[in-house]
């Protein structure tokens with residue numbers, strides 16, 4: 540806990556418990572004891588901006604502005620860390636295995652879901668991989684659905700505009716092909732090429748709620764999202780993913796999120812890549 544005297548706003552244990560319970564109920568994200576400081580520092584900004592005296596006032600404000608403020612609360616405390624080609628072996632697997640099979644099948648159709656896409660680096664990396672691997676991808680029927688709970692990160696994702704610091708490490712050939720440099724701003728920015736953007740639809744979606752998704756999906760990325768979910772929530776989610784995948788569809792998880800015996804419906808191919816194997 541923060542030493543009392545250093546805090547700008549009074550933030551009691553009761554305040555912390557009250558707020559983290561709301562977040563867990565809405566998102567499935569568990570906040571352990573050590574998240575007290577994170578909650579305080581992220582939400583103190585909000586309390587300040589609203590001109591409130593302390594966190595007990597914030598709780599009252601939240602209760603009387605539930606619909607709008609709950610979004611601000613969740614946006615403030617979720618972790619949105621991401622990067623282009625994070626865990627690159629997943630993109631190599633798409634390039635070396637999934638897409639060659641798809642090209643052979645010849646139906647020229649792909650349905651992909653990036654679930655918990657944060658600021659968009661993940662779905663754009665998928666789109667780049669498709670464009671690099673499928674020579675005639677413009678003639679294919681490709682839809683990448685990219686969803687997140689957090690409306691703020693989604694807004695950023697759909698603009699496709701990134702600071703230079705975010706594209707460090709991307710190969711020059713990719714930068715040249717998929718980004719347009721904009722030097723008109725104080726800090727140079729890079730815009731994703733519209734032809735890549737056209738492949739992606741960004742939508743707000745809470746993974747714990749109903750999913751308005753009708754097509755069967757070839758592969759789902761749900762990486763570094765369920766890490767803070769409890770086991771029951773995670774198992775239910777993985778089961779629903781299986782229902783939405785094609786017969787031999789794939790599920791990609793984050794590096795510390797193995798399904799370890801939690802699903803009979805998938806087989807592990809290695810490096811947190813799973814293939815549906817229940818015949819449904």
Ligand SMILES: C[S@@+](CC[C@H](N)C(=O)[O-])C[C@H]1O[C@@H](n2cnc3c(N)ncnc32)[C@H](O)[C@@H]1O
Nearest residue numbers: 566618619620621655657688689745746762763
């Ligand atoms: C750490 S980021 C991961 C981004 C990307 N998948 C990656 O691995 O680089 C986790 C994202 O999951 C989202 N998230 C957390 N709980 C969610 C839920 N219940 N429904 C939808 N998105 C959620 C957060 O808003 C955040 O943007």
